[in-house]
Amino acid sequence: MLVTVTSTAPNASTLSHLLHKHPDRAQEFALSVGTAHVFYPEASDKRCTVAMLLEVDPIGLVRNKRFRGRDSATLARYVNDRPYASSSMVAVAIGRVFRTAMNGTSESFPELASSPLPLEITVAALPARGRETEGLVAQLFEPLGWQVDETAVPLDPDFPQWGASPYVDLVLRGNVRVSEALRHLYVLLPVLDDAKHYWVSEDEVGKLLRAGDGWLSDHPLRELITHRYLAHQRSMIDEAGELLAAQSRLSALDDIPAIAATVAADDPRPAPLALQRADAVVTALRDVGARTVADVGCGEGTLLKRLVADPVLTAVIGADVSSTALARAERTLNLREASDRQRARVRLIQSSVTYQDDRIAGLDALILMEVVEHLDPERLPALESSVFAAAAPQTVIVTTPNSEYNTLFDSLPAGTFRHADHRFEWSRAEFSAWAEEIGARNGYGVEYRTVGHVHPTLGAATQLALFRKVTDR
Structure with missing residues (x-):
């Protein structure tokens, strides 16, 4: 040949x-x-x-x-x-x-x-x-x-x-x-x-995603390609279809601006909510004494840049389903110009939060910052299995929008979500119920924190759950 x-x-x-x-x-x-x-x-x-x-x-x-x-x-x-x-x-x-x-x-x-x-x-x-x-x-x-x-x-x-x-x-x-x-x-x-x-090995989906990066998710015959490449094996086809669909959605949403809050806090010029979220995550990491951490769903690396700048952290992993986002994260971190010592601390990997990845197992902390709401609700058990059961870090930090607070956004029509790719947005009670069940099943205690402006009855703009592994069960 x-x-x-x-x-x-x-x-x-x-x-x-x-x-x-x-x-x-x-x-x-x-x-x-x-x-x-x-x-x-x-x-x-x-x-x-x-x-x-x-x-x-x-x-x-x-x-x-x-x-x-x-x-x-x-x-x-x-x-x-x-x-x-x-x-x-x-x-x-x-x-x-x-x-x-x-x-x-x-x-x-x-x-x-x-x-x-x-x-x-x-x-x-x-x-x-x-x-x-x-x-x-x-x-x-x-x-x-x-x-x-x-x-x-x-x-x-x-x-x-x-x-x-x-x-x-x-x-x-x-x-x-x-x-x-x-x-x-x-x-x-x-x-x-x-x-x-x-x-056809278990890594066949990964091979397809790596080789199809940048073109397969938007190919008009994506479904046929996936079926044939994966030798018509249903479980692999379903997994690849989900990941490719996620890549396609993220690519289509590249130019959609985030909705900014219009509610003033005590400070007449409050920091953007995204910055306050990052501050809250960094504070939580310091509170638990984390030294090895993975930002799962890292996107273009905004939070990673903060993490890499912290000399206390000895290993920083950025994981995302989109290789395009990872390429941008590499540019955000300027890894090509970084020293050998700095590059040795940082690793960018293509991965999904819904399936087991040994590369993020056993760390001090995993971060899911504004990630869970992008998943279809039926995929949440897969997230639980991969993050809390398989990876099993000492700490998991989850942030997600508080749906009750949405009425305070002037630019957000009633009944709609803050982002076009959100599949749901939880109230404080719904988030708490999910977190408590996750913690009970996997041996974690849960602490709740507020992020951003806090309304007296509607709560904070963003809600944060700090999961810590319980040593004595």
Whole structure:
């Protein structure tokens, strides 16, 4: 199976730097499916082409239980197209051989790595079996900025009356970032194959989200892509669908301004409510003596910036479902210019508050600042399981709007929420009932604090629950 990537950009030979593969020598990579060969048929400043030839080991596949798949008990284990077709195994090879390039980083040419380039990609003998509609290849790639040229491969050139085979020779042309182009192939080749010739692991959803970052959540065939990439496994499909929908909502809400409170406190110029929330969280962290902390749902890193500036904190993790938000958080924290010691204290991870992530387990404190109200109510038990039961920090700090206070916002119509993505907003009694049940089930005591202006009957603008693990149960 042969895949080529050609650049015709000025100084086209810089493609080798973006791919982290030297053009003057052929390289081999031992893979679980066989051997990948990488070489450059041409490498000049006007035109540069890299080729990846995947040599599949069919005998090794038969002997390896990991690659038997759904045809493991049939003759298809021995007689199949795996050594000849650009199937999901090519995606495995791309992920292994061009892993660094897929991340979009280049120390030599950082500007080129982040810029679209004129590219031409060829994929030979691409399986497109089981297409529900004609033109699926174009429907998958054209929304991503590619011009698609697909040529059906005949069953036998000597017998044209037999018609076309379920394979196409594919040519893609477009102005696309190299990292994005590789990630498009990594996801969409298994989708067109509609089969995975290896064990679909628990991390498959994470692989899809990382490779689909920036394009999958808004793709018109997102549902089909998710179903096929995840080998039609319902639990994984549901999880990926929820996370992708969340990314899409967050992207659409980027330009929606937050509603500002118009109620004056004793100070004629009170601090913004968002700043008061951050102050309250930092105060709570100091009160409990936290030294390792994760801001789950960190967004663009406003609170993280405060946390990183506190020398008492030895480890700070920012977690968010949106990689776009994490990229902005990295810029907010200016991590590229930070010292090695500072970077060692900080970690940004893509994660969701509704499923278990061992990377945030066992910390002193987890922060959910204005997070819970963005979840559908039926997902709250998953939050409880992942945060309070699995991660089990010593302290959990939760802030959320007080719905009773909403009548004091002049710009907020009656019966509406403070933010377009809020799924609910709790009264003080509702928040307290939820928090008490969570604490009782998971061994936490709960302390309630007010944030912002406090109305004598309606309470504070924001309510805060400070959960502390009870040592003697």
